[in-house]
Amino acid sequence: MPELRKDPIIKRWVIIATERAKRPNDFKPSAPQFTKEEPCPFCEKKGKSNFTEILTRKENNTQPDKPGWKVKVVTGDSPVLHSEGDLDKKPHGIYDMMDGIGAHEIVIETPEHIASMDSLKPEQIEEVLGVYKERILDLERDERFKYVLVFKNHKTAAGSSSVMHSRSQLIALPACPKNVKGELEGAKRYYDYKDRCVYCDMLAQEEKEKKRVILDAGGFVAIAPFASRFPFETWILPRKHAAYFSKISSKEIKGLAKMLKEILTRRNNLLSDVAYNYILHTAPFRRPKPGYWSTIDCDYHWHIEIIPRLTQVAGFEWGTGFYINPMPPEDAAKFLREGKE
Amino acid sequence: MPELRKDPIIKRWVIIATERAKRPNDFKPSAPQFTKEEPCPFCEKKGKSNFTEILTRKENNTQPDKPGWKVKVVTGDSPVLHSEGDLDKKPHGIYDMMDGIGAHEIVIETPEHIASMDSLKPEQIEEVLGVYKERILDLERDERFKYVLVFKNHKTAAGSSSVMHSRSQLIALPACPKNVKGELEGAKRYYDYKDRCVYCDMLAQEEKEKKRVILDAGGFVAIAPFASRFPFETWILPRKHAAYFSKISSKEIKGLAKMLKEILTRRNNLLSDVAYNYILHTAPFRRPKPGYWSTIDCDYHWHIEIIPRLTQVAGFEWGTGFYINPMPPEDAAKFLREGKE
Numbered sequence: 001m002p003e004l005r006k007d008p009i010i011k012r013w014v015i016i017a018t019e020r021a022k023r024p025n026d027f028k029p030s031a032p033q034f035t036k037e038e039p040c041p042f043c044e045k046k047g048k049s050n051f052t053e054i055l056t057r058k059e060n061n062t063q064p065d066k067p068g069w070k071v072k073v074v075t076g077d078s079p080v081l082h083s084e085g086d087l088d089k090k091p092h093g094i095y096d097m098m099d100g101i102g103a104h105e106i107v108i109e110t111p112e113h114i115a116s117m118d119s120l121k122p123e124q125i126e127e128v129l130g131v132y133k134e135r136i137l138d139l140e141r142d143e144r145f146k147y148v149l150v151f152k153n154h155k156t157a158a159g160s161s162s163v164m165h166s167r168s169q170l171i172a173l174p175a176c177p178k179n180v181k182g183e184l185e186g187a188k189r190y191y192d193y194k195d196r197c198v199y200c201d202m203l204a205q206e207e208k209e210k211k212r213v214i215l216d217a218g219g220f221v222a223i224a225p226f227a228s229r230f231p232f233e234t235w236i237l238p239r240k241h242a243a244y245f246s247k248i249s250s251k252e253i254k255g256l257a258k259m260l261k262e263i264l265t266r267r268n269n270l271l272s273d274v275a276y277n278y279i280l281h282t283a284p285f286r287r288p289k290p291g292y293w294s295t296i297d298c299d300y301h302w303h304i305e306i307i308p309r310l311t312q313v314a315g316f317e318w319g320t321g322f323y324i325n326p327m328p329p330e331d332a333a334k335f336l337r338e339g340k341e
Numbered sequence: 342m343p344e345l346r347k348d349p350i351i352k353r354w355v356i357i358a359t360e361r362a363k364r365p366n367d368f369k370p371s372a373p374q375f376t377k378e379e380p381c382p383f384c385e386k387k388g389k390s391n392f393t394e395i396l397t398r399k400e401n402n403t404q405p406d407k408p409g410w411k412v413k414v415v416t417g418d419s420p421v422l423h424s425e426g427d428l429d430k431k432p433h434g435i436y437d438m439m440d441g442i443g444a445h446e447i448v449i450e451t452p453e454h455i456a457s458m459d460s461l462k463p464e465q466i467e468e469v470l471g472v473y474k475e476r477i478l479d480l481e482r483d484e485r486f487k488y489v490l491v492f493k494n495h496k497t498a499a500g501s502s503s504v505m506h507s508r509s510q511l512i513a514l515p516a517c518p519k520n521v522k523g524e525l526e527g528a529k530r531y532y533d534y535k536d537r538c539v540y541c542d543m544l545a546q547e548e549k550e551k552k553r554v555i556l557d558a559g560g561f562v563a564i565a566p567f568a569s570r571f572p573f574e575t576w577i578l579p580r581k582h583a584a585y586f587s588k589i590s591s592k593e594i595k596g597l598a599k600m601l602k603e604i605l606t607r608r609n610n611l612l613s614d615v616a617y618n619y620i621l622h623t624a625p626f627r628r629p630k631p632g633y634w635s636t637i638d639c640d641y642h643w644h645i646e647i648i649p650r651l652t653q654v655a656g657f658e659w660g661t662g663f664y665i666n667p668m669p670p671e672d673a674a675k676f677l678r679e680g681k682e
Contacts, residue, residue: 278656
């Protein structure tokens with residue numbers, strides 16, 4: 001069972017993945033890296049796999065467990081958290097820990113061996129987004145979970161394995177993550193002072209200034225944020241205020257799928273399919289019950305953050321949480337707006 | 342002039358290094374990487390350089406600006422922050438920004454072309470630590486600065502350039518960094534509750550348990566922290582409570598230099614000179630004046646964190662601030678204690 005351990009100073013949780021425990025030699029840079037194209041475990045026409053199917057979206061009239069699926073959600077053979085058991089929170093001297101309970105699911109976005117999400121049809125991306133929604137709503141029913149993180153690691157430099165088959169991941173967590181809490185607190189602080197959502201205000205300013213807007217279409221706006229940490233960092237926000245991604249409508253999914261495909265395609269053209277992560281930022285499950293004057297759900301605004309992995313995170317960033325970005329977001333937005341150098 | 346921009350939600354500062362502005366092509370992975378050994382700009386017997394000397398520690402009886410130096414502090418030709426000017430804090434609509442005022446200094450640890458700090462003699466490491474102290478005390482006099490981060494990037498995977506000459510960096514900042522604030526707040530929260538320093542309590546527990554102690558010598562203790570984020574993460578703490586590194590005595594510098602050399606050597610032997618960062622964590626300048634009952638300086642404990650760069654930071658870590666560590670710190674400590682597999 002993996003262990004969740006908490007840093008007593010910074011309140012940062014760490015998953016000690018005991019079942020993945022390695023020896024020093026496994027980390028040596030000289031150790032051979034897996035690079036050759038083994039049979040892809042995510043393809044429709046593959047042999048055996050150790051995956052357990054959780055959800056499959058199929059064409060009409062296809063048989064269960066037969067070819068014809070469009071999107072599939074599976075658990076891998078080495079999930080970072082286990083779904084069976086209780087949290088078993090306990091102290092260890094001055095430290096705190098609990099069992100590594102959670103869920104770790106892989107969303108296989110296409111049965112074909114396609115490497116990159118921007119090569120999928122908009123309808124396929126709609127299916128993927130619909131699956132995110134369905135899985136989040138299902139995991140929310142489990143009272144042990146506080147948050148589901150949906151994210152994508154594209155290429156090895158972004159933390160993916162070397163298997164190039166378009167997929168994303170969901171991890172359900174038994175504690176609201178530090179970074180999500182930080183965002184919620186910041187948004188609440190702004191709301192308490194202004195009675196307005198900080199993301200809505202940001203969108204209003206971006207639309208007026210126009211300098212950092214990349215694309216505005218189908219109910220979604222893509223911007224290069226004012227304080228971009230990374231070159232070509234891009235945020236996609238729904239124009240209409242909404243705290244939970246899981247309440248997205250079918251019509252909105254259509255707009256988001258088109259926006260995502262367009263932004264990823266432009267990024268790909270401009271930066272030669274560089275490694276990237278995207279992360280869905282949404283409100284956690286079961287936020288405190290609102291009182292009469294409560295601001296619940298008025299203060300937070302879900303969005304997607306896309307981070308190209310072009311620069312190295314070094315000692316300075318680790319030590320401070322400051323970032324050094326050599327590309328002003330106004331320039332990045334211009335390049336991405338025009339889709340060329 | 343670089344710009345400092347603040348994220349309005351997460352209170353995270355970003356340095357937009359306008360003078361380093363690049364075009365998309367500069368980031369393409371296919372662009373040639375600088376790898377050949379050009380004449381090292383940090384060596385004693387080099388040609389011209391664009392460095393400005395700030396401090397030089399010399400052998401006795403050597404001439405200024407002549408060979409014979411032991412450690413040198415310089416500013417580079419493209420510092421990330423400029424030292425001339427005022428902060429000029431200003432709003433930009435709902436956003437906040439200021440001019441990129443600060444100091445960025447490079448500590449050249451040896452005149453010889455030695456790649457790695459663990460190959461230096463203990464006396465050389467003592468000189469380097471003494472220089473850290475001297476520069477921090479000097480920068481503290483500048484009222485514009487709130488914090489100095491001292492860190493090392495060893496090898497390109499840790500964010501260094503490809504020039505392999507042992508060196509470290511100091512960056513003086515006009516705002517106390519988010520990560521430092523988080524640590525100070527966490528330590529204060531513990532002190533308010535317990536009337537004890539959390540780091541001192543941690544040391545007491547580690548010495549009792551013995552499982553995560555790597556080395557205990559010369560007034561310093563090296564541990565694999567309970568909630569290690571990374572395989573072989575190592576913290577070095579002074580056994581005696583102290584908030585400020587800059588108050589370190591000559592005797593303590595001797596102990597720390599020996600400890601640092603020993604830990605870096607063991608790490609090197611075990612992990613084949615893997616890339617790493619180390620970061621000095623110390624209290625910021627001019628903490629609020631103490632009242633009669635104040636806990637000032639009783640709550641925080643300076644230390645050094647060494648982070649080997651063995652695992653990739655992926656979407657999950659970016660999104661949550663959670664980390665996945667495949668190496669239990671008890672195992673890492675055992676390997677580092679024995680210095681072999």
